[in-house]
């Protein structure tokens with residue numbers, strides 16, 4: 001009996017020392033981190049609002065971390081393909097995910113999601129928050145917001161509404177617009193609103209509700225028309241564009257936050273290094289100015305923390321999943 005207990009203890013002490021060595025290994029790994037380029041996955045197509053935000057942060061954080069950050073646009077299935085890629089990647093700090101509301105909505109939208117947005121990820125911190133803009137192709141037959149609303153109500157499914165897939169920000173905004181106007185438009189999904197915007201400029205689709213980081217430059221370049229901010233306040237960068245609340249539509253008020261994640265199991269010292277680099281980026285005036293010009297707010301430093309991002313994600317999971325199902329969106 002004694003022999004058995006001694007053997008258990010010896011096994012236990014052996015495993016503890018192994019753990020200790022492993023712990024030393026993790027520390028050493030973190031001390032040398034990063035010693036090679038980092039991949040930041042943006043799970044929507046290049047040229048979209050998420051891609052724009054990701055590239056601003058990748059550019060700022062690589063200067064701080066001293067290693068190149070390569071943006072990887074692995075798009076499709078409302079961001080779940082790129083997200084799954086990060087979930088199954090090595091938890092060593094060299095593969096990160098920049099994502100927004102679809103990290104929450106995909107949990108309700110996909111029956112066979114190969115990852116869990118909370119259990120399979122480590123939050124690093126929130127990065128941005130920003131409004132959405134309702135835009136249309138230049139030839140759209142409405143001179144102002146009042147005529148735009150009347151046209152959608154009168155023409156319904158004859159109007160092609162582009163978005164980036166079920167549960168994406170542009171899809172959520174489109175749903176809220178259709179619900180607010182009590183009208184069903186013809187939905188055209190894309191792998192991101194970058195390609196959707198190209199078709200809007202080409203006149204292949206009629207309307208899009210997208211984040212301002214994807215639309216403000218095209219509006220200013222007169223490549224598309226802006227009809228309204230999807231909320232209650234005008235944008236300083238587009239002072240002549242009304243808020244949709246100005247025509248009595250009060251139940252359409254949406255803003256989109258992006259946050260940075262690493263795969264579950266990434267060593268704590270590595271996560272701390274990434275959070276510190278994110279917080280330095282958030283405080284960087286160049287980052288603030290570039291995003292502010294597109295109507296995007298950089299979060300305050302106290303939001304660029306794992307705790308703040310985890311709380312934000314939980315809130316979105318609790319609220320939005322049910323909202324989509326209630327809106328009659330069929331999970332895939």
Ligand code: MLT
Pocket residue numbers: 044045047048049050051100102163164167168169170171191192193194
């Ligand atoms: C969306 O949710 O609509 C995406 O952010 C669009 C994109 O970034 O391409």
